[in-house]
């Protein structure tokens with residue numbers, strides 16, 4: 001068999017999505033699943049739909065047990081990975097952190113946005129940001145992968161060709177929506193039924209959201225980021241508006257995006273504006289760009305499934321690159337359309 005996989009946070013939304021992906025990945029075998037309050041129970045107690053498919057019992061988090069794996073996915077609230085990852089990396093494990101602990105290069109930005117003093121800032125330069133469309137070359141040598149946030153993935157893929165070409169003035173404006181699974185499984189005002197069903201609301205606006213510095217780090221410019229929570233389970237839209245720094249023809253704009261993403265297996269350019277159903281349960285991002293010549297602006301849209309290209313799927317994609325496997329191995333491209 002291929003690689004022995006441990007998942008810490010296996011009972012959460014991204015953790016159990018990793019279980020689903022590993023089941024159809026020919027090189028992965030999940031040998032260990034760990035969590036917090038769910039430890040001591042079969043995984044199928046947390047997720048009854050897995051009955052008959054897995055015998056895995058959920059363990060409590062034990063770094064020594066995790067260190068016996070080849071690959072460990074840390075699908076935990078922020079703060080945990082920074083304590084676990086150094087020991088695992090030093091034991092020779094490939095670590096993929098789905099949380100935020102190793103995404104920001106600046107430990108002061110981490111402290112400001114996440115409210116924690118980073119316990120191992122010396123490790124930050126050793127982490128590779130796991131957005132293959134941006135960092136593929138570095139991922140091949142990675143031992144510690146900082147899996148991107150969901151909004152940063154969508155906003156970055158929407159805006160990257162514009163920024164790389166120096167085509168737009170800043171700040172960019174990114175208006176985004178997310179399904180409720182983006183808030184995780186622990187019940188709270190941002191995900192319980194009565195407070196999310198049949199209602200949509202902005203949150204974390206005016207630079208307050210934790211993903212703001214990560215988006216700006218990726219794009220190297222200021223971004224006015226406005227996330228909105230909408231009543232759907234999964235899916236995310238980033239609509240980026242930017243003022244042109246110089247005139248461009250519509251055909252040239254289309255060519256810019258087509259060329260940038262021509263060889264990207266997980267980015268599909270679209271002539272029409274995509275919707276979240278187009279990528280549901282798929283690891284692909286769909287991207288659309290349009291010129292408003294009258295107002296000298298560009299509008300670029302990216303849609304992703306927040307649990308796939310925005311989390312677990314992207315983690316497997318980056319792991320594939322780091323292990324020298326085909327990048328799309330085990331990753332669904334076709335959406336669940338209905």
Ligand SMILES: NC(=O)c1ccc[n+]([C@@H]2O[C@H](COP(=O)([O-])OP(=O)(O)OC[C@H]3O[C@@H](n4cnc5c(N)ncnc54)[C@H](OP(=O)(O)O)[C@@H]3O)[C@@H](O)[C@H]2O)c1
Pocket residue numbers: 008009010011012013014015034035036037038039061074075076077078098099100148149150181182183184185186306307310311
């Ligand atoms: N949801 C998304 O769309 C998304 C997208 C990108 C990144 N992320 C990031 O991925 C990470 C996981 O997110 P999620 O949505 O999967 O979260 P979640 O559904 O809330 O699951 C959290 C997991 O962590 C475990 N856990 C919580 N507190 C713990 C503790 N003190 N000790 C040990 N285990 C603990 C939980 O175990 P119990 O069952 O025992 O409570 C559960 O398995 C977070 O850092 C999140 O920001 C999420």
